Amino acid sequence: MTVITSVAARQILDCKARPMVEVEIRTDAGAFGRAAAPTGSSVGIHEAKVLRDEDPSNYDGLSVHRAVSNVTDVIAPKLVGFEFETQRDLDDALLGLDGTVDKGVLGGNAIYPVSVAFLRAQAAEAGERVYEHIARGPLTTIPVPCFNVINGGRNRDAVQAFNEFIVVPAGAESIDEAVEMGVQIFKRLPGLIESATGNPATVGGSYGYAAPYGDPHSVLSLMQEAVAAAGYEGRVSFALDCASSEMYDRESKTYELNGGRVDSTALVGYLKQLTEEFDLLFVEDPLDEDDWEGFSLAVRELTRTYVLGDDLIVTNKQRLDRAIAERAAEGFVLKPNQIGTITESLDTFDTATENGMFALPSGRSGGVIDDIVMDLSLGLQVPFQKNGAPRSGERIEKLNFLMRAAQEIPGSSLSRIETLARY
The missing domain is CATH 3.20.20.120 (Enolase-like C-terminal domain)
Structure with missing residues (x-):
């Protein structure tokens, strides 16, 4: 079982100098996972929603402070102190918090880095490289x-x-x-x-x-x-x-x-x-x-x-x-x-x-x-x-x-x- 002790989030920049959400997760075993939410230039209409602030005075409307707040104020309180045995347990909790098909309430860019950061934290707890943790069989x-x-x-x-x-x-x-x-x-x-x-x-x-x-x-x-x-x-x-x-x-x-x-x-x-x-x-x-x-x-x-x-x-x-x-x-x-x-x-x-x-x-x-x-x-x-x-x-x-x-x-x-x- 993985017990999450902290969830932190911030706004950083992607390779095109556009704001994106970064999340860090720590566990009671001392493990750490970090992940950010990249975005495409060609984005399909059926993709998970990228929640941006739409404030033209801040990065021309592309800032992601609302999504960051959704991580720290909505997601974190439901994860910190709780046990999660598997990646599916954690992801099911995230999906339940949002409740929409396109992640339109919390934002896909809030949910995604939490999911990936947890994956990396669990791999660290197991003493494995992340690709080893993912592997379904021999790596050849x-x-x-x-x-x-x-x-x-x-x-x-x-x-x-x-x-x-x-x-x-x-x-x-x-x-x-x-x-x-x-x-x-x-x-x-x-x-x-x-x-x-x-x-x-x-x-x-x-x-x-x-x-x-x-x-x-x-x-x-x-x-x-x-x-x-x-x-x-x-x-x-x-x-x-x-x-x-x-x-x-x-x-x-x-x-x-x-x-x-x-x-x-x-x-x-x-x-x-x-x-x-x-x-x-x-x-x-x-x-x-x-x-x-x-x-x-x-x-x-x-x-x-x-x-x-x-x-x-x-x-x-x-x-x-x-x-x-x-x-x-x-x-x-x-x-x-x-x-x-x-x-x-x-x-x-x-x-x-x-x-x-x-x-x-x-x-x-x-x-x-x-x-x-x-x-x-x-x-x-x-x-x-x-x-x-x-x-x-x-x-x-x-x-x-x-x-x-x-x-x-x-x-x-x-x-x-x-x-x-x-x-």
């Missing part, structure tokens, strides 16, 4: 990192409908080599962008390079050039996070693409052409977060890749159940702050695993140095994970985590994803 593999090297959106040079263009060092023999491959490819891109466009490369919203073209095909071709320039031809695959909800118009039910607007059928047809020309390991969020028919169409048509749901599923077991029933996805992006507690995240993971689906752990664009998704990736033994661009501190730390883990786990090896790929 290190997940392959996926690098978001080019960012879409409305950039200086182009309006690129797809959000993330990703390189996957599928042919790496070790985690050290996989990291070096991602870094070396990334280093080749600015020179290629400047040579192709005549303009210096700029930094995108998620710290990759801003897409210099509106045509996704041209961006993928540029990435192929970078792979060749780095000397890794035949050893690297690609992936896409379309984040299509960002470019969807609900009135016309159309998506922005290549300067025009297309319906779901045309968008899936275009993606099918890309998968036939490029080795794409997965395509994430190819349709809007509520376009279930479009997702089902994508699963039927994109047979050379995997269709994953992020905004579609938001780490929510109920939405995953629907995706399974409608064959609307072949995996989901595991972002525990989307749902709000560790237990709910693991329940969704277990459901996916039982149904032969992938879970792709991912940080958020407004990330943190010490991100629990890394422990989840390793502890749950996923084959690959999203690590972001190899540029900013919290993203570099994710890579360092994997390289340390390879040394901490004797006999471990890099996951072999070539056998999983459909291209």
